Amino acid sequence: MTRTDAMDPGWMELDTVPPLAQQEFDQIRQLAYRTFGLDLKSGKEELVSARLRRLVRSGGFHSFQEYYRHVLGDSTGEALAGMIDALATNHTSFLREPDHFQFLRQHVLPSLATRSSVEIWSAACSTGEEVWTLAFLLNEALPSRTIRIAATDISNKALKFAERALYPDHRCQGLPAEWLSRYFSPENGPPHAYRVCPRIRTQASFRRINLVKPYVGHRLFPVIFCRNVMIYFDRETQEQVVGQLAACLEPGGYLFVGHAESLTRISHALEYVRPAVYRKSETREAKWPRSS
Numbered sequence: 193m194t195r196t197d198a199m200d201p202g203w204m205e206l207d208t209v210p211p212l213a214q215q216e217f218d219q220i221r222q223l224a225y226r227t228f229g230l231d232l233k234s235g236k237e238e239l240v241s242a243r244l245r246r247l248v249r250s251g252g253f254h255s256f257q258e259y260y261r262h263v264l265g266d267s268t269g270e271a272l273a274g275m276i277d278a279l280a281t282n283h284t285s286f287l288r289e290p291d292h293f294q295f296l297r298q299h300v301l302p303s304l305a306t307r308s309s310v311e312i313w314s315a316a317c318s319t320g321e322e323v324w325t326l327a328f329l330l331n332e333a334l335p336s337r338t339i340r341i342a343a344t345d346i347s348n349k350a351l352k353f354a355e356r357a358l359y360p361d362h363r364c365q366g367l368p369a370e371w372l373s374r375y376f377s378p379e380n381g382p383p384h385a386y387r388v389c390p391r392i393r394t395q396a397s398f399r400r401i402n403l404v405k406p407y408v409g410h411r412l413f414p415v416i417f418c419r420n421v422m423i424y425f426d427r428e429t430q431e432q433v434v435g436q437l438a439a440c441l442e443p444g445g446y447l448f449v450g451h452a453e454s455l456t457r458i459s460h461a462l463e464y465v466r467p468a469v470y471r472k473s474e475t476r477e478a479k480w481p482r483s484s
């Protein structure tokens with residue numbers, strides 16, 4: 193950089209948006225909590241500012257306050273969806289928390305082997321790595337059955353990515369080589385990428401579900417994966433979410449949560465099986481909402 197470059201105001205874009213004020217943070221925090229359960233504790237001001245500043249600037253707003261008013265006033269819901277996408281954490285990977293898949297294969301899937309079709313729900317599936325991991329595993333463990341994965345998330349952007357099922361090279365690195373060759377086809381690069389094969393893609397269906405709002409479930413699942421989302425909710429919201437998920441489990445069905453999301457501090461009707469795995473009683477109906 194020359195001295196002249198440094199003095200040229202056109203050399204870098206000036207950020208004229210004032211820093212996020214405490215009142216603006218509180219407004220955004222309340223909106224995020226109300227709409228999708230995100231519990232933004234104080235101390236997260238910098239994170240919120242960093243994640244939303246790009247939207248404030250690209251939308252041509254002069255302040256976080258102006259942006260916030262726009263989100264509230266946008267009746268299409270698009271601005272709110274954009275805010276949720278920016279604030280939610282989408283981090284995921286193939287075979288994440290591998291002992292869950294081992295337990296599923298060894299202890300749960302054998303009990304489903306007599307069925308001609310098996311459907312599992314991946315709730316908060318993010319960009320799909322969990323969905324496809326489950327699909328690969330079910331195809332291996334229960335060949336010649338009809339396999340279905342119901343995949344849901346609050347983020348339309350994540351769902352779109354998941355449904356496309358196209359993953360850059362580096363995101364496929366944790367996959368066993370046999371899975372990569374059996375269930376993916378390489379896409380012409382660069383950048384190098386792999387796409388889940390059409391036969392497996394047809395086994396998953398994608399839908400937007402906000403876990404903190406009431407939703408109507410038409411069917412019960414023998415297994416639900418809902419991992420690494422409740423960590424962002426407060427206790428009350430976790431109870432509500434688990435209650436609603438439990439109501440979507442078959443008697444004897446399993447709920448897998450993230451290892452950082454122990455349900456020991458909340459009240460629920462599920463039985464503890466092992467860390468981060470819970471089971472609905474074979475006999476008693478877990479009801480939602482629970483009667484107090």
Ligand SMILES: C[S@@+](CC[C@H](N)C(=O)[O-])C[C@H]1O[C@@H](n2cnc3c(N)ncnc32)[C@H](O)[C@@H]1O
Pocket residue numbers: 227228229280281282283284285288315316317318319322344345346347350401402403404418419420421450
């Ligand atoms: C960290 S990812 C977890 C992905 C995957 N389950 C895993 O464990 O790797 C969390 C996902 O939860 C989604 N999410 C956040 N709040 C949600 C809500 N209220 N309802 C449904 N999904 C939500 C986010 O969009 C994000 O894709």
